Amino acid sequence: MGLDDRKLAVLRAIVEDYVATQEPVGSKSLVERHQLGVSPATVRNDMAVLEEEGYIRQPHTSAGRVPTDRGYRLFVDRLTRVKPLSPAERRAIERFLVGAVDLDDVVHRTVRLLAQLTRQVAVVQYPSLARSSVRHLELVPISTTRLMFVMIADTGRVEQRLVELPAPVPDDDVTDLRRLVNEKLVGSRLSETPPLVQALVEESSPHLRPAMTTLSTVLLETLVERHEERIALAGTANLTRGGLLDFQGSLRPILEALEEEVVMLKLIGEAESTTTRVLIGDENEIDNLRAASVVSTGYGPGTTALGGLGVLGPTRMDYPGTIATVRAVARYVGELLAQN
Amino acid sequence: MGLDDRKLAVLRAIVEDYVATQEPVGSKSLVERHQLGVSPATVRNDMAVLEEEGYIRQPHTSAGRVPTDRGYRLFVDRLTRVKPLSPAERRAIERFLVGAVDLDDVVHRTVRLLAQLTRQVAVVQYPSLARSSVRHLELVPISTTRLMFVMIADTGRVEQRLVELPAPVPDDDVTDLRRLVNEKLVGSRLSETPPLVQALVEESSPHLRPAMTTLSTVLLETLVERHEERIALAGTANLTRGGLLDFQGSLRPILEALEEEVVMLKLIGEAESTTTRVLIGDENEIDNLRAASVVSTGYGPGTTALGGLGVLGPTRMDYPGTIATVRAVARYVGELLAQN
DNA sequence: ACTGGCACTCGTTACAGTCGAGTGCCAGGC
């Protein structure tokens, strides 16, 4: 357990070198590149201890050391020095995000920006519907038995759904339905709507009842239960950087996981606040991602998160830089959305 | 030049075997697996001719033959026997597509289905806006100087955009704007709207003029010029099948191309009718995709295409099967959309 | 507690040799 300062410094040096060179690092090259003030032999002793404690390991007997997931964890928790963004990066962020015309645009620009800056796969969740409130509901008759139902949320999200009515409904009734629904629901958070919707059905006059019942079912189904959450992806090509050494040779499991919206949401969308989370290799609950690390955070106005965003890359990743970038981008996006 | 029937049969056999085994095929194994009725030596002579004509090649001197892009082309053009879908596949298609609740749902299900059936990367274009007509336009006031503008097309597509007004506009005026815009534009094809929009501005009463001008700009910008077209992707994990032999070792260029919507649209979205197109390796204009083949087709009611869909895979691909699947899926989707 | 020295490990590289799938060509047969 006794990890004195020098041993920690050695671990840090190993992580930094390995991340930079992608090659197991030996005692000699370590003392050459870092001013540790001791000889290789001493470093070797420290390494032996670090290995015993499970922070580093040797790929083969006669090779240098490589950090383990546990080693990265210690590095991230205790050895990371904050790395401020370069002015160039700040400028890139601003330039990239100004001029976004709507939510879709903001999300797409953000995810591309994040992928570009971190050179990793970026994931951005659309502002969570559950945490949005209703700004307006619109019902557009498509035919006498079909309605297009459109909801606009205060976060700028627009969701629509086709509603198949049980019986023809005249236009006047649609107007009534629209008024009723808006009166009752506008302003309320989507997570709080179910009882309100229930009340709507019960209070509606008999001739509107069947239509309202169908409408409410669809409403609850679409907006509250089902694919209420959406995400955007970018930078999958970055997975191929660093040859095939990262991700133990196969991109397949990673690509599979990336295609599962549910999985990705679980990964980056759980944050309730704007705290940054780092999941390293094994710590990940998703089997397919055991060889990857994820840096994620919530974004939103202030410290309440509207949604999550983050990046996914090899465990061998520049954690300080990535963390800084993810945070900065999240802050900018939060501000941008607050303006709407 | 002189390619008699047997030589063609040899080429077909080579393509089929190579696609199945992913290994260069030699004369001996060829006569074993196919009833060609001649000896290996004869086949070798035919092969020499085929190679001279550029239809096949040898990876190394002492290896079997592999089809060239040109060979695949000949195979697709003249040697493909129609491969009917298996009942299981038909069932899969139907089961997968019933129960789709709206356009988004249809597109997502389709793209996943296509990826699953062909075991390749699938791309589906949303019904082209240019070929849709306006069903309804909605203006929702967000603040006095901001409108959310929502367009519903007859294909089920819903597009929205935030409009920043030059000066505050009272609710009554918004109602007027909504009525005017709908009166003029509903029913017309989006590709034909520019002059109509122009007329709208010119005919509108003075106090509505500034708002209408802004609105029209945004309208034209969003719906006609810019990212009017959208696509959905699925099955990128399938790129990793067949080891790293396909795509000459690196997925990077492929993944990069897949992320560029513009590129993908060019690839599958150009079809005006429901003809099937096959692009093999080199024939592809996009450099990044020189090692890939694309099978695409238009889909829509009848033979007019609303949009395109297709799959992308290695040149070493089961063309007959893929073509059959792509066509079948396109037909089903076309029918499904026609019902709406 | 650190250091220099030393023997040891083991993956990498180079080289030689064998094996065998596959070829091209040629002489002979239907």
Added chain:
DNA sequence: GCCTGGCACTCGACTGTAACGAGTGCCAGT
């Protein structure tokens, strides 16, 4: 004239051996 069996040849894949060297663990000395 076209097809076939036979044969010599090519060349990548695989195997075994040897030299190399980066890196280690350990120990005696300061």
